[in-house]
Amino acid sequence: MKQMHLAAHFPGVNSTTVWADPRSRSQIDFTSFEHLARTAERGKFDFFFLAEGLRLREHNGRIHDLDVVGRPESLTVLNALAAVTERLGLAATVNATFNEPYELARRLATLDHLSEGRAAWNVVTSSDAFTGENFRRGGYLDRADRYTRAAEFVSTARELWDSWTPDGTSRPFAHSGQHFEISGEFTVPRSPQGHPVVIQAGDSDEGREFAASTADVIFTRHGTLEAGRTFYADVKARLKKYGRQPGDLKIMPGVTVVLGGTDEEAQQNAAGIRRQQVSPQNAILALEQVWGRDLSSYDPDGPLPSVDPDPGSSLVQGRVRVADPLAVAARWRELSEAKGLSIRQTVIESTARQSFIGAPETVAAELEKFVAEDAADGFILVPHLTPGGLDDFVDRVVPLLQERGSFRSEYTGSTLRSHLGLTEPVWKG
Amino acid sequence: MSATRPLHLAAEIGGPPRYDARSHIALARLAEGGALDFVTLNDSFARPGPDALAVLAHVAPATTRIGLVPTVTTTHTEPFHVSSAVATLDWVSKGRAGWQADVSTTEAEARLFGRRPAAPASTLWQEAGEAADAGARLWDSWEDGAEIRDVATGRFIDRDKLHYVDFEGSTFSVRGPAIVPRPPQGRPVTVIDATSGPAREAAARHADVAYVRATSPEQAAALRDELRRSAAAHGRDPDSLRVLAALTVDLGDAETTPEPGLGSGPQLAGRGTYFRGGPVDLAEVITQWHRGGAVDGFHLTPITPERDLERIVNGTVALLQHRSLFRTFHPGGTLREHLGLGRPANRYTLTSTSGATS
Ligand SMILES: Cc1cc2nc3c(=O)[nH]c(=O)nc-3n(C[C@H](O)[C@H](O)[C@H](O)COP(=O)(O)O)c2cc1C
Numbered sequence: 001m002k003q004m005h006l007a008a009h010f011p012g013v014n015s016t017t018v019w020a021d022p023r024s025r026s027q028i029d030f031t032s033f034e035h036l037a038r039t040a041e042r043g044k045f046d047f048f049f050l051a052e053g054l055r056l057r058e059h060n061g062r063i064h065d066l067d068v069v070g071r072p073e074s075l076t077v078l079n080a081l082a083a084v085t086e087r088l089g090l091a092a093t094v095n096a097t098f099n100e101p102y103e104l105a106r107r108l109a110t111l112d113h114l115s116e117g118r119a120a121w122n123v124v125t126s127s128d129a130f131t132g133e134n135f136r137r138g139g140y141l142d143r144a145d146r147y148t149r150a151a152e153f154v155s156t157a158r159e160l161w162d163s164w165t166p167d168g169t170s171r172p173f174a175h176s177g178q179h180f181e182i183s184g185e186f187t188v189p190r191s192p193q194g195h196p197v198v199i200q201a202g203d204s205d206e207g208r209e210f211a212a213s214t215a216d217v218i219f220t221r222h223g224t225l226e227a228g229r230t231f232y233a234d235v236k237a238r239l240k241k242y243g244r245q246p247g248d249l250k251i252m253p254g255v256t257v258v259l260g261g262t263d264e265e266a267q268q269n270a271a272g273i274r275r276q277q278v279s280p281q282n283a284i285l286a287l288e289q290v291w292g293r294d295l296s297s298y299d300p301d302g303p304l305p306s307v308d309p310d311p312g313s314s315l316v317q318g319r320v321r322v323a324d325p326l327a328v329a330a331r332w333r334e335l336s337e338a339k340g341l342s343i344r345q346t347v348i349e350s351t352a353r354q355s356f357i358g359a360p361e362t363v364a365a366e367l368e369k370f371v372a373e374d375a376a377d378g379f380i381l382v383p384h385l386t387p388g389g390l391d392d393f394v395d396r397v398v399p400l401l402q403e404r405g406s407f408r409s410e411y412t413g414s415t416l417r418s419h420l421g422l423t424e425p426v427w428k429g
Numbered sequence: 430m431s432a433t434r435p436l437h438l439a440a441e442i443g444g445p446p447r448y449d450a451r452s453h454i455a456l457a458r459l460a461e462g463g464a465l466d467f468v469t470l471n472d473s474f475a476r477p478g479p480d481a482l483a484v485l486a487h488v489a490p491a492t493t494r495i496g497l498v499p500t501v502t503t504t505h506t507e508p509f510h511v512s513s514a515v516a517t518l519d520w521v522s523k524g525r526a527g528w529q530a531d532v533s534t535t536e537a538e539a540r541l542f543g544r545r546p547a548a549p550a551s552t553l554w555q556e557a558g559e560a561a562d563a564g565a566r567l568w569d570s571w572e573d574g575a576e577i578r579d580v581a582t583g584r585f586i587d588r589d590k591l592h593y594v595d596f597e598g599s600t601f602s603v604r605g606p607a608i609v610p611r612p613p614q615g616r617p618v619t620v621i622d623a624t625s626g627p628a629r630e631a632a633a634r635h636a637d638v639a640y641v642r643a644t645s646p647e648q649a650a651a652l653r654d655e656l657r658r659s660a661a662a663h664g665r666d667p668d669s670l671r672v673l674a675a676l677t678v679d680l681g682d683a684e685t686t687p688e689p690g691l692g693s694g695p696q697l698a699g700r701g702t703y704f705r706g707g708p709v710d711l712a713e714v715i716t717q718w719h720r721g722g723a724v725d726g727f728h729l730t731p732i733t734p735e736r737d738l739e740r741i742v743n744g745t746v747a748l749l750q751h752r753s754l755f756r757t758f759h760p761g762g763t764l765r766e767h768l769g770l771g772r773p774a775n776r777y778t779l780t781s782t783s784g785a786t787s
Contacts, residue, residue: 020580028610030490030521054509056591056606063588063606070576070586070610073510076517079486083450102474102541103506110479113448114487133604134509170477182543187477189448281583 001406004371005250005378005420006398007047007091008040011386013057016256016353017068018276018384027068027386030080035387037081040088043394044408046419047089047120047197048081049219049380050074054095055131057318059285060294064318066282075107082115089416091120091199096150098126098135101180105157108196109188117192117415122199122219123210125150130317147206149179154198154214156180162428164190171429193417194424212238215249216422219380223253223353228375250377250420256355257381259392263358270357273384274348283344286351289316290328300344304329304336364400371406435769436719436755437671437726439467439498440741444734446478453484454491456738463742464756466767467496469529469620469728474502475538482514482528489522496764498527498620503560504553505533505542509603512564519612524763527618527638530557530631554627559598561619561635566594568616569775570606592777614765615772622675623656633659633670637770640675642702646723649674653724671725671768674718678704678711679732680740708744715745716754 010033011017018024026032037048052074057064074092081090090111094104104121112119125146126132132139141149156175163173163186174183200207200215211218212235222231228251236246258273260266278286280300287305288295292313295305309325322328336346356363370376383389401407417424442456453470460468472481481499489497497518501511511528519526532553533539539547575590594605623632623639632639633656641656643649657667704711711729718724731737749755759767 019578019585028520030523034490053608055604056608063586063591065584065586065588068585070571070608072517072520072609073513075483076486076514077521079483080489080521083454083487083490098507099510100505100542100544106474107480107483110448110483113479114450114483116449133602135507135603136601138602180543182541184475184537184541187446187475188479279583 001368001404002371003408004367004376004401004406005046005252006043006407007049007089007252007378007380008036008045008390009049009051009254009380009382010036011068011383011389012051012071013053013067013069015067015277015282016382016384017386018273019068019386020276020279021385023388024385025387028070028072030077032387033077033081034084036383036390037085037088039387039390039394041085043390043398044411045088046378047091047118047416048078048085049091049122050077050093052093052095052124053318054098054126055134055318057316058130059288059317060315066279066285075111078119079111079114082111082118087118087411087414087419089118089120089197089419090115091122091197093122093124093201095126095131096123096153097141097146098131098137099153101153101156101175102160102182102184102186104153105160105186106188108157109161109191112191112193112196113188117417119191119193120197120199120217120416122201123150123154123215124201128318143204143206147210151210151214152177152179156182158195158425158428160186161190161195164188165429166190166194166427190427193415194427197416197420197422208235208238211235211249212244213242216417216420217250217252220251220253221353223255223355225370225373225375228253228370229373232374232376247421250422252378252380253376254380254382256353256384257363257393257397258355258357259360259363259396261359263362266358266362270355274352277384278344278348278351280344283347286347287343289319290322290325290332292316292325298343301342304333304343304346360396360400364397364404364406367397367401368404368406434719434722434725436715436749437673437768438463438465438715438746438755439469439496439673439726439728440465440738441471441728441730442468442734442738443471443478443481446476448479450484450487452735454488456734457488457492457495457497459738459742461492461495463746464750464758465495465742465746466726467498467525467527467618467764469498470500471529472500472502473531473538474505474533474541475535482518486518486521489518489525494525494759494762496525496527496618496767497522498529498618498764500529500531502531502533503557504548505538505544508560508563508598508601509567511560512567512607513609515564515617516568516607516609516612519614519617520609524613524765526612526614527620527764529620529622530561530635531622532557550625551627554631556598556600557628558631558635559596559601561621561631563594563596563598563601563603565616565619565635566596566776567603567605567607568611569773569777570594571611572775572778573611573615576610611775614763615775618764618768618770623652624675629656630659632656634663634665636670637765638671638673638768640673640728641724642675643723644698646718646721649718650721650723669770671770673726673728674724675702675728675730676704677702677730677732678737678741680708680711680737680744681705708740709748711741712745712748712752715749716752719754
């Protein structure tokens with residue numbers, strides 16, 4: 001049977017985390033990170049994944065206060081986790097727009113050394129000028145420039161990692177390109193993986209092209225079987241023109257899993273989680289994010305507003321804007337009218353992300369189906385709870401996958417590249 | 430009076446470049462066993478070696494009490510990233526983080542980044558001071574207790590307890606607030622080597638710990654007095670600054686090393702920072718300087734960490750403990766507690782309780 005890859009996301013800054021649950025603990029204490037990482041390693045996961053956001057989100061000109069907010073800096077947390085884990089890959093999301101290649105290449109190579117070959121970098125850009133106000137660079141770059149900078153950033157980092165020969169001799173480097181003009185000597189020898197694993201998350205055409213040319217893993221939101229298959233076929237087809245094989249890029253959607261003793265019980269658990277995620281206040285907030293208007297006077301248990309969205313609104317800062325608010329609003333109205341749903345019910349129904357919901361056997365079979373039918377090479381699990389959100393999956397689903405032969409029972413290698421079945425990059429001296 | 434002032438001791442654990450952290454962990458544990466206040470790990474973008482803050486983050490879960498102080502440079506880095514990383518070191522170590530702010534003056538370092546040419550030390554120290562200031566404001570930008578988890582209103586945080594810092598420096602600006610909640614120590618400890626003139630001003634304004642270099646207790650006392658006066662002139666309480674004498678130490682292989690002209694005493698030489706002698710001789714120097722009230726303590730850089738740190742801890746420190754000049758265990762948990770420095774009040778909380786607008 002085709003083997004799947006599994007990774008875990010730390011439930012960070014978002015509205016998926018059910019922080020009001022009595023089992024929810026600190027989002028920032030190291031003990032929470034340690035618990036989740038150790039659980040992922042106990043489950044023989046490929047890697048543990050941290051997201052990043054470089055500015056607190058705003059809503060209607062004020063700091064957003066309903067979601068979980070506040071998180072430590074990824075690479076520093078992962079360097080600490082490297083001391084309490086042995087095999088688990090450690091993936092940091094780090095922005096390519098607001099960093100410089102020399103410094104970041106050095107930090108990533110350091111993590112690869114300290115973890116003995118378990119480092120990964122999720123390369124994100126940034127979608128707005130808002131984040132830039134915290135940085136010397138200021139402002140932002142257009143989407144096209146963000147991706148040319150990101151691509152040159154990654155290739156420059158690889159030049160630095162290659163500036164040491166595999167037998168440990170340092171040689172000077174010089175890079176001259178559109179975005180960077182740098183030279184000197186890199187201070188960290190070639191790391192255990194040669195190059196840390198590169199992950200890409202971003203869905204535009206430019207983003208997919210960048211992933212096809214450069215990344216080892218792609219983190220996607222396409223979590224339904226159909227959308228997954230379309231995305232998978234599209235991205236894998238792009239590899240050939242870069243001289244790459246389909247196996248060189250692993251496609252891993254971010255998914256949620258809700259378990260129960262039976263399928264029905266799991267459905268009930270999922271509905272309970274949805275109600276916690278979409279509180280009355282969060283329902284109005286979700287509506288305002290589509291409408292781009294202050295709708296605080298609306299009753300979450302009442303009908304949708306009759307006014308149209310404001311497409312040019314700057315109400316929401318720091319999160320990706322709803323692509324076509326008029327179309328989304330039309331869909332929501334249709335759904336609400338057809339089923340007689342309130343604002344909150346409409347939001348609950350229409351913002352549900354694809355989840356695997358069911359008894360452990362059901363979920364295991366579904367996961368295998370996605371992999372067998374080329375909708376994914378594996379999954380990045382996004383738990384609802386910190387820090388216990390992975391316990392059930394590791395205790396109840398992983399053993400089934402292992403019995404069925406679709407997931408490893410033991411790590412066979414020690415580096416993240418070996419978990420992912422990726423070869424070490426050829427040294428380009 | 431000065432004889433009763435607690436003695437503070439710190440040691441550098443960087444030696445020849447090492448890329449796994451085994452020796453760093455072993456050395457930090459050794460220093461922890463000797464109840465030292467903190468260990469440091471020197472760094473710059475141009476010297477062989479891994480990222481120091483990363484290494485000490487890795488050391489954090491392998492130790493429990495010792496303070497962890499990496500060198501972090503401010504010239505080619507982003508002040509916002511620096512403040513986040515240092516705050517995170519404080520979170521992962523449960524309140525044991527500091528940072529030694531430094532600058533990058535060379536053309537070679539500038540070329541690694543290609544953003545701007547090298548600049549004079551005075552300009553860069555002005556900027557380093559601003560980075561320290563912006564960092565402190567970012568650490569304060571979340572008031573304690575900003576995370577409220579108020580189920581009734583659905584609010585995870587009280588946004589009135591989060592603050593834009595709106596920092597305008599000469600080379601950068603930061604809007605804030607921080608993305609990392611206020612770290613356990615309120616503000617991690619800021620260390621500055623005040624040996625050079627341009628750095629001294631930044632130390633007087635922003636440092637919790639400053640290093641000085643001297644060959645005699647009189648000279649050290651004069652430098653300490655100058656720093657304290659300067660701190661006071663900037664509106665600080667001089668007792669919130671710890672002044673440590675920085676010594677590079679070579680403990681050789683004897684208990685004491687007889688030196689011509691110095692009897693059986695230790696030898697202080699070189700550029701005023703180099704100590705050569707045995708562990709007992711070093712204890713003598715520390716005792717004399719401390720008794721005279723010349724400094725608050727010492728930052729020791731062993732020339733061969735594996736050999737010399739063991740001698741410092743099991744020889745010098747053991748003797749100082751025997752003489753009741755140095756503690757035998759860490760009574761507190763955080764680096765600020767080791768140093769006898771209070772947890773700083775949050776400037777934004779102060780503003781709002783005094784009724785001023787924020
Ligand atoms: C699954 C997924 C996860 C992402 N995670 C992050 C993140 O943690 N931090 C971040 O700044 N951006 C994140 N992004 C944003 C992307 O990196 C990118 O900036 C954004 O999607 C816009 O690029 P695009 O137009 O190519 O989609 C994520 C995107 C996707 C699809």
